Amino acid sequence: MTTESDITPSAADRHHPMLKLALELGPLLIFFFANLRGPWLVExxxxxxxxxxxxxxxTALFMAATVISLIVSKVVLRHLPIMPFVxxxxxxxxxSLSIYLQNETFIKMKPTIVNALFGVALLGGLAFGKSLLGYVFNAAxxxxxxxxxxxxIRWGIFFLFLAVLNEVVWRNFSDDFWVAFKVWGTMPITIIFTLAQMPLIMKHTVTPAGEIEN
Structure with missing residues (x-):
């Protein structure tokens, strides 16, 4: 079985790495601080x-920040990265369901659904001989x-791990702990996992033919 991934990184992605980070992390930080300072904001x-x-x-501010982030990404980076878009x-x-029904369960299950979706998609695609990871990360x-x-395989399993971890946290801890964990728990875990993949990435990195000739 062979796997394919022919996506190449865009010029915008290479030139705006900090903007990409801000667009992805910004809504989460707003979610955290809005929950922390909720009474003050209402006052x-x-x-x-x-x-x-x-x-x-x-949640409402998180939704607004997420939409703004996607709009900025489309305008400045000229595309919508698949992972933030989904x-x-x-x-x-x-x-919207959480606010309309006044039921926190919906927004709490969002990370579970997203991570499970990506995990299943990655591992499922691999089973059919297609690596979708390049699409998920826009071929960095x-x-x-x-x-x-x-x-x-590693990222597919990791996404499923995050899905299970979110379920454990929101079902067994307070709202404040869950919100804080989304920012100060999940993000560091993801960064550590990403850095741990660098030896593999360096070992298997290929140089485009055009760059070799230059």
Whole structure:
């Protein structure tokens, strides 16, 4: 079985790495601080009280920040990265359900659904001989066939791990702990996991023919 991934990174991705990071991390930080300072926000902006408790206020601001992030990404980077785009759709749908039904379960299950979706898609695609990892990360690097296969397996399993981890956290801990964990727990875990893949990436990185000639 062979795996393919022929996506190449765009010039915008190479030139705006910090902007990409800000666009992906910004909405999460807004979600965290809005939940933390929910009562203060409601006091300053009474209209927010119509949304419900602090978590619902944070969810509404999270949704708005996510949409703005996607718009900026489209305008500045000239494309919508698949991972933030899919996550954004789920945020808007489940966030809206949470606020409308005043049920926190929907927004809490959003990370579970998104991570499970990516995990199943990656491992499922690999079963059909296609590595989808390049699409998920917009091909931040180029690897040989074996490299894509190994990295796809690792990320597929990692996404499923994050899905299970989110379920454990939101079902067993307080709202504040869950929100904080989304930012200060999940992000560091993901960064550590990503850095741990660097030896594999370096070992299997291939140089485009055009760059070799130059």
């Amino acid at each position: 300053r902006f009474p209209a927010l009280s119509e949304l419900g408790g602090p978590l619902f206020v944070a 996550s954004g759709i789920v945020v808007v749908i489940f966030g 690097f180029q690897l040989d066939v074996e490299g894509w296969r190994k990295l796809t």
